[in-house]
Amino acid sequence: MGPEASAATPPFPMPAGSAPILEVSEVAVGYGGVRAVDGVSLGISPGEVLGVIGPNGAGKSSLLGAIGGQVRASRGRVQLGDRDVTRMMPHQRARLGLMRTFQTTSEFSRMTVFENLVTSAEGNSGASLAAVVLHPHRTAVREREVAERAWSVLERFEMTHTADLYGRELSGGQRRLVEIMRCLMREPRVLLLDEPMVGVAPHLTGKLIDDLRGVAREGLGILIVEHALEVVHRLCDRVVVMAFGKVIAAGAFEEVVKDPQVQSAYLS
């Protein structure tokens, strides 16, 4: 399937062979008179890493907000698998497997790293008041499973030594890792990452890229907004370039960076 030319929104080329796990159609976001996102469409397949790049103010984070539910889309549709999630609250989307991180780190600062992870896994009916009061035994069994899982995720990211540290005691890079680990506690289907490499030490960037690729291989789709182009190059299967709320180019990294429209958007 090749890209079809359209002046307003170049429809995003889907990789052949697999149904998209996340499909965004003609989504628009406005703040007052400003159109931050203006009819963006894209799709992600299971196992795929899609990069969204573009100059500051291009609407990347607003797009992520519209997909995650933090920002209301004024039009368009967001579909997760076969579910239309456009009108759902963020927690409902999360429960369906749509997890995200934030541009400014969002660790739970007065909770330990371990608790950060455990809370995420319980962010569903397992932690509800009714479950806690009416089914204490079931809750305890679930706590056990979740604690084991939290420990294995900490081991995977070599972060076990931080288990007892408060979120606010971590370095910027560690906070990013906590956010990503927290998402993985729930076995997401789609992961939205908003500039996950900011503050991460250069020698850890490579490891994080490998980790994310490994996570994607397990079959989840990753959408990543990132300014560091070398990261995008190494991590992403495909890239979408945004400027002024619209998609101006899409395709493999090597192709889109040669696009004159992309070059002028970055230089302007």
Added chain:
Amino acid sequence: MSAWSFYIGTLLIYFAVDALSAISLNLQFGYAGVVNFGYIVFQAAGAYAAAVVVLGKSAGPGSFQQYVFGAHLPFPLDLVVATLAGALLSLAVGLFSLRRMRRDYQAAMLLIVSLIALQVVSADVPLFNGANGLTGVGWPLGQIFGLSAPASPWVYAAWAVGITIVVYVGVVWLSRSPWGRSLRAMRDHEDAASAMGLNITALRLQVFVIGGAIAGLSGGLLVEYIGAWSPGAWGYAETFVVFTAIFVGGVGNYKGVLLGTLLVPIIFLELPRFLPSIGYPGLTDSLQWVAIGLAWMLCLLFRPRGIIPERRARARRLAATVLEPSPIKEGA
């Protein structure tokens, strides 16, 4: 009974009632981050509700006090009604004031609710006898045994402290449960908590209603001892006494909150009664409020987490209760 015995017994009752307030406000504010600047309204709701179901039928306009819903309910219905009044009012207020808006706006809204409620109850005399308030409220439980509250403060104190212990244990248990952990996540970062699958609106409303129920219960306990309740007892500043107790003791730590309850409402507000009065009449009372404000400010400046700060839940401890055998014990 000596005056001293009466006084100490009364202080103990006040401590129990204030501890109930501080425990429930700590659940709301210290754990869930809900800045309930209207807290005292829910205690007042419980106190009025208990009063009118204990006082019996109102004699109506022209009598020395008039009120709505007059009834003679036996124990424990008086306290059940008080608890329900706090919970239902919390639900009603929470539904419109805890919507998705910034926390400082919610706090402002709750403070305004507190001011409006005070004005309405003061002005609407048929409701709860206006500014004069209600008097002659008895103690249904005591009456069963032929006791009156003022005559047996130590019995009443034991009763009030007993209730406080039960509530304390329940609230601490809830706070340490996965539900309590979700509250802390919401407190630390609402957007992230919601993006992790937590239903923020539901959590906030739940904690608001539970806190309101405890506030109502504390109001019922208080009014059945002192026998009277009027708008003078629940000015918005009373909420700030409870907040100060939490800040001084330790936000998010129930032991700290009990210590704060001992220090602030009891020592600051009660002890000055024994000091020689200075200046013009009423000066000592006013200085108490200055002392409360100063305590809060000094605490925020020099010890913002309070005397006993929130306890760190270590992974090993967290897991030890649920993991056996534990990979964490071996790994850490």
